Amino acid sequence: MKTFSEIAAMRAWCRDQQSRAQTIGIVPTMGALHEGHLSLVRRAKSQCDLCVATIFVNPTQFAEGEDLSRYPRPLEQDLELLREEGADAVFLPTDAVMYPDGFGTYVNPPPVSLPLEGQSRPEHFRGVTTVVMKLFQIIPANAAFFGQKDFQQLRVIEHMVRDLNVPVEIVPCEIVREKDGLAMSSRNRYLSESERVTALSLSRALVKAAELVQGGEDRADELERTMYAELSACDKVDYAVVVDANSLQPVRRLDQSSVALIAARVGNTRLIDNRIL
Amino acid sequence: MKTFSEIAAMRAWCRDQQSRAQTIGIVPTMGALHEGHLSLVRRAKSQCDLCVATIFVNPTQFAEGEDLSRYPRPLEQDLELLREEGADAVFLPTDAVMYPDGFGTYVNPPPVSLPLEGQSRPEHFRGVTTVVMKLFQIIPANAAFFGQKDFQQLRVIEHMVRDLNVPVEIVPCEIVREKDGLAMSSRNRYLSESERVTALSLSRALVKAAELVQGGEDRADELERTMYAELSACDKVDYAVVVDANSLQPVRRLDQSSVALIAARVGNTRLIDNRIL
Structure with a gap:
C-alpha cells in the first residue's frame, strides 16, 4: 500500500494508473476508521480496479468549540486496517498542504445544505464541499464511496457534483451498525x-x-x-x-x-x- | 472542427483525444470573437496538440441591468473565425445545459475578487469562478488561455485553480490592441x-x-x-x-x-x- 502526503505525487500515481486503464475508487475519510469505513473500501475494491483512501481531519468543517482538537487520530492503526482491507494507496495530507497560506476559495454548498445540519452547524457543509472538491481534483477517481450515515452530506455532495459537472460517480453505501443497532461512528x-x-x-x-x-x-x-x-x-x-x-x-x-x-x-x-x- | 452542445459528448471527445496522448488547450469565451480571442486560440494551438474553444454568454456573471440581453451573439461568424484559426472543437452549451433546474452550487471566489470589479460588480466573479470551474470539469484541459485585459479575472481564476487544486495550467496572454491603442473587446x-x-x-x-x-x-x-x-x-x-x-x-x-x-x-x-x- 502506497502512502502519499504531497498533492503532486498523489496525482501522478493516479494518472500513471489510469494511463494503464486502471479505474480508481476514492474513499474520503477523517480517519479513526471503523467497520463502516472498511465496508466502503471493500465496495470500492469490488467496483473499481484500485482503491485510494484519504485520511484528513478537515479543519474547515469544524466550528469553534467543536471537537477538532480532540478528534481521534489513531494513524498507525488506521493504516494497518487499510492495508488489511487491500487499499492500494492512502492520501495523508497535512493542514498546510490542503490549506496553505493565502488559501481563500470555497465551494458554497447547494440549498440542500441549509436545513438540519446546516442549522446546527452553519459553516460545516462549506468545509465539506470545499475539501471534497479539492480531493476530487487531486485524485481523479472514477467513483467515490460515501456512507449513508451522513445522509445530508451525501445529498450535498451529490448536488455539488451534479451542479459543477465533476466527472465522478457518487456511490452511497449502507450504514453499518453494531450488533445492538448503534450506527458506527x-x-x-x-x-x-x-x-x-x-x-x-x-x-x-x-x-x-x-x-x-x-x-x-x-x-x-x-x-x-x-x-x-x-x-x-x-x-x-x-x-x-x-x-x-x-x-x-x-x-x-x-x-x-x-x-x-x-x-x-x-x-x-x-x-x-x-x-x- | 467539431461542435458540441451536450456535456457528455464534449467530455467523451476530450477523453478519447487524451487516451491517444493528445494534449488539450481550452479557450473559454463569451463569443463575439475578435483578434484578442483569436490570439488565444493561436497560443493554445502552439502549446497544446488540440484547441477547444467554448462560447457561452454566462448569465450568472451579469447583474440585473447589465448587458446580458444585448450582449452580441454573432454565432455563425464566430464559428467561421474559429474554423479559420484551426480550433479543433467548440463547446456551445445552452443556458439549460449549464444551469438546469435545481442548480444551486457556486464557487465562492477568493479575496482577490473583492476590490475594483468586485466593488463595481458584486456578483460578477462568483459567476465567473462557477462557470470556469464547470468548464474545467467538462473539458479536462491541460492548459487554459486567458487574456490579460481582464486582469483581475485572471488573478481570480489563478487563485481558484491553486486553492481548489484544479489540474490545469493557467496561461495569461498579452492584451491585443487596435492600431490606435484601444484594447480589443x-x-x-x-x-x-x-x-x-x-x-x-x-x-x-x-x-x-x-x-x-x-x-x-x-x-x-x-x-x-x-x-x-x-x-x-x-x-x-x-x-x-x-x-x-x-x-x-x-x-x-x-x-x-x-x-x-x-x-x-x-x-x-x-x-x-x-x-x-
Whole structure:
C-alpha cells in the first residue's frame, strides 16, 4: 500500500494508473476508521480496479468549540486496517498542504445544505464541499464511496457534483451498525459506558418509527413525536424529523421517498443517525 | 472542427483525444470573437496538440441591468473565425445545459475578487469562478488561455485553480490592441463613432502613466491623478488605480510588481483596460 502526503505525487500515481486503464475508487475519510469505513473500501475494491483512501481531519468543517482538537487520530492503526482491507494507496495530507497560506476559495454548498445540519452547524457543509472538491481534483477517481450515515452530506455532495459537472460517480453505501443497532461512528469512542446505553435510543427511535410506518402510520408529526419520546434520555435533541429524502424538506405525510433523520447529544458527544422509511 | 452542445459528448471527445496522448488547450469565451480571442486560440494551438474553444454568454456573471440581453451573439461568424484559426472543437452549451433546474452550487471566489470589479460588480466573479470551474470539469484541459485585459479575472481564476487544486495550467496572454491603442473587446462594438474616440482615453491614460514611471515617478497617487485627468471625457470612471499586481491591493509607491487598472463608462458602455508598470 502506497502512502502519499504531497498533492503532486498523489496525482501522478493516479494518472500513471489510469494511463494503464486502471479505474480508481476514492474513499474520503477523517480517519479513526471503523467497520463502516472498511465496508466502503471493500465496495470500492469490488467496483473499481484500485482503491485510494484519504485520511484528513478537515479543519474547515469544524466550528469553534467543536471537537477538532480532540478528534481521534489513531494513524498507525488506521493504516494497518487499510492495508488489511487491500487499499492500494492512502492520501495523508497535512493542514498546510490542503490549506496553505493565502488559501481563500470555497465551494458554497447547494440549498440542500441549509436545513438540519446546516442549522446546527452553519459553516460545516462549506468545509465539506470545499475539501471534497479539492480531493476530487487531486485524485481523479472514477467513483467515490460515501456512507449513508451522513445522509445530508451525501445529498450535498451529490448536488455539488451534479451542479459543477465533476466527472465522478457518487456511490452511497449502507450504514453499518453494531450488533445492538448503534450506527458506527468515529465519535462513538467518546462515549462512556452509560452514555453508550443512552446512545442506543437513536437507532431505537428510528426502528420504532419504521414499525409505525409498517403499521400504516403516515403522518410525519406522529412519527416525530414517537422519535422524540424515545430520545428523552439524550442531553439535547437537535432534530428528529421525517423529510423528503431528496430535498430534505419537511413532509406532512410519508411518500415513496421519505427519510427519518436524528441528531442528538449524549453527554458532550453529538451523534447522528437515519433510516429510509 | 467539431461542435458540441451536450456535456457528455464534449467530455467523451476530450477523453478519447487524451487516451491517444493528445494534449488539450481550452479557450473559454463569451463569443463575439475578435483578434484578442483569436490570439488565444493561436497560443493554445502552439502549446497544446488540440484547441477547444467554448462560447457561452454566462448569465450568472451579469447583474440585473447589465448587458446580458444585448450582449452580441454573432454565432455563425464566430464559428467561421474559429474554423479559420484551426480550433479543433467548440463547446456551445445552452443556458439549460449549464444551469438546469435545481442548480444551486457556486464557487465562492477568493479575496482577490473583492476590490475594483468586485466593488463595481458584486456578483460578477462568483459567476465567473462557477462557470470556469464547470468548464474545467467538462473539458479536462491541460492548459487554459486567458487574456490579460481582464486582469483581475485572471488573478481570480489563478487563485481558484491553486486553492481548489484544479489540474490545469493557467496561461495569461498579452492584451491585443487596435492600431490606435484601444484594447480589443467584444463590447467595443457598442461604441458610436464619437464614443470610440472618447474610449481611446483609457489606453492613453495608461501610456501616460507608464511614461511618468519611465521618467522616475513612483507615487501611486500622482499616477492616478494623471490617469483621472486623461479620462475626463468619460461619462463615469469606476476606478483608475495603481495596485499590487498579485494581491490587487493599493500601493503607495510602485515596486517591481505593480499594475495600473482602469474601468470607465463611455455612453452606456463599460470598458476596462490595464497596463503592467
